[in-house]
Amino acid sequence: DSGVTQTPKHLITATGQRVTLRCSPRSGDLSVYWYQQSLDQGLQFLIQYYNGEERAKGNILERFSAQQFPDLHSELNLSSLELGDSALYFCASSVDAPGRRSPLHFGNGTRLTVT
Amino acid sequence: AQSVTQPDIHITVSEGASLELRCNYSYGATPYLFWYVQSPGQGLQLLLKYFSGDTLVQGIKGFEAEFKRSQSSFNLRKPSVHWSDAAEYFCAVAPAGVEYGNKLVFGAGTILRVKS
Numbered sequence: 001d002s003g004v005t006q007t008p009k010h011l012i013t014a015t016g017q018r019v020t021l022r023c024s025p026r027s028g029d030l031s032v033y034w035y036q037q038s039l040d041q042g043l044q045f046l047i048q049y050y051n052g053e054e055r056a057k058g059n060i061l062e063r064f065s066a067q068q069f070p071d072l073h074s075e076l077n078l079s080s081l082e083l084g085d086s087a088l089y090f091c092a093s094s095v096d097a098p099g100r101r102s103p104l105h106f107g108n109g110t111r112l113t114v115t
Numbered sequence: 116a117q118s119v120t121q122p123d124i125h126i127t128v129s130e131g132a133s134l135e136l137r138c139n140y141s142y143g144a145t146p147y148l149f150w151y152v153q154s155p156g157q158g159l160q161l162l163l164k165y166f167s168g169d170t171l172v173q174g175i176k177g178f179e180a181e182f183k184r185s186q187s188s189f190n191l192r193k194p195s196v197h198w199s200d201a202a203e204y205f206c207a208v209a210p211a212g213v214e215y216g217n218k219l220v221f222g223a224g225t226i227l228r229v230k231s
Contacts, residue, residue, distance in 0.1 A: 002158060033218060043205065043221040056218050090158060101147050101166060101209060104219055108158040 003027065004107035006091050012113045018079040021110045025072055025093030031055065032074040033094070033104060034066055038087040049074055050096055081114045088112075117142050119208050121222035128196050129230050136191040136225050138206030146208040148189040149219065150180055154202045162204075165189065176200070201229045 003026035013019055025032050034046040036059075045058035049068035060066075063081075068074045078085060088111050092104040120139045128134050140146060147166050151159040163174025170182040180191045189206060203226045207219040 002160070004158075042223050045218045045220065048218055058218060092159075103149060103161050103164050105161065106151075106158040108156075 002105040002107060004091055004093050004105055006089075006107035006110050008110060009108070010111050010113075012115065013081060014115055015081055015083060017081050017114075018077065019081065019112065021076040021078070021089055021091075021112075023074045023076070023091030023093075023107060025074070025091075026105055029093035029095055029105070030072065031094045031096040032068055032072070033092040034060075034074070034076050035090040035092065035106075036087045037090060037109070041087075043090075046076070078112070083114050086112055086114045117210065117220070119206055119220050119222040121204075121206055121225050123225045124223070125226045125228065127228040127230060130198050131195050134191075134193045134196045134200070134227070136204050136206075136227070138189045138191065138222060140187050140189065140206075140208045142187075142208065142210050144211040145184060146210045148180075148182060149207040149209070150174065150178070150189075150191045151205045151207060151221075152176075152202045153205065153224075159205065162191070196227075196229055198229045198231060201227055203227070 005024040007022045030051045033048045036044045046060040048056040066076045088109045090109045092106045094104045095102040118141045149164045150162040203224045205224045206222040
C-alpha cells in the first residue's frame with residue numbers, strides 16, 4: 001500500500017459529460033502529480049501541484065483542470081469528455097522538500113471509460 | 116529530443132533464470148533515475164532509484180540496477196526470476212534542473228512474462 005488514495009476506482013460516463021477524480025496524498029507529502037495512462041500514449045504527465053500551487057504542467061488538455069486544496073488533497077476535473085479520454089488516471093505524491101528530490105508514490109488509479 | 120527508451124516491449128524468461136531489462140535516456144545532464152513495476156489492475160510500485168553516488172543500486176524484491184553514464188543507461192537486473200515477477204516494468208527519469216520540477220518521464224514499459 002503506497003498510502004496514496006484515489007477515488008473512485010472506476011468511472012463510466014458518456015461523451016460530453018464532466019467528472020471529478022480525487023486524490024489523497026501520503027501523509028506528509030506536499031506534492032501531488034497527475035498522470036494519464038493509455039495504450040497508445042503510455043504514461044503521460046499531466047500536472048503537478050506543490051502545497052496548493054501549480055508547479056509544473058505537462059500534456060494536459062484545456063478541457064482538464066486540477067487543484068490542490070489546503071488539506072493537500074487534489075482533484076482532477078475532466079470536462080466535455082471524448083471517447084479518447086478513456087484511460088487510467090494516476091495520482092502520485094512525494095515530499096519534494098526544497099532542494100531535495102524524492103521518489104513519487106502512486107495510487108492505484110481511476111479507470112475512466114467514456115461511452 | 117529528450118526521451119526514455121525501453122527497447123523491449125515484451126520479454127519472456129524461465130522461472131529461475133536471470134533477467135535484464137534495458138533502459139536508455141536522452142537528456143543533457145544526468146537525471147534522477149527510477150524503475151517502477153505495475154501488476155495488472157494495480158498502481159506503480161517503486162522498485163529502486165538512483166540519485167547520485169554508487170552506480171549500482173539495490174531495490175526491493177531482489178532487483179538491482181546499474182547506472183552507466185557513458186551509455187546513458189540504467190538497466191534493471193535480477194539474478195533469479197520468480198513467477199510473481201510477471202508484470203510490466205517502467206523506467207522513469209526526473210530531468211535535472213529546477214524548471215522540470217520533480218515530474219517523471221516514463222519509458223513505454225516492458226512486459227515480463229515468466230514461464231515455468
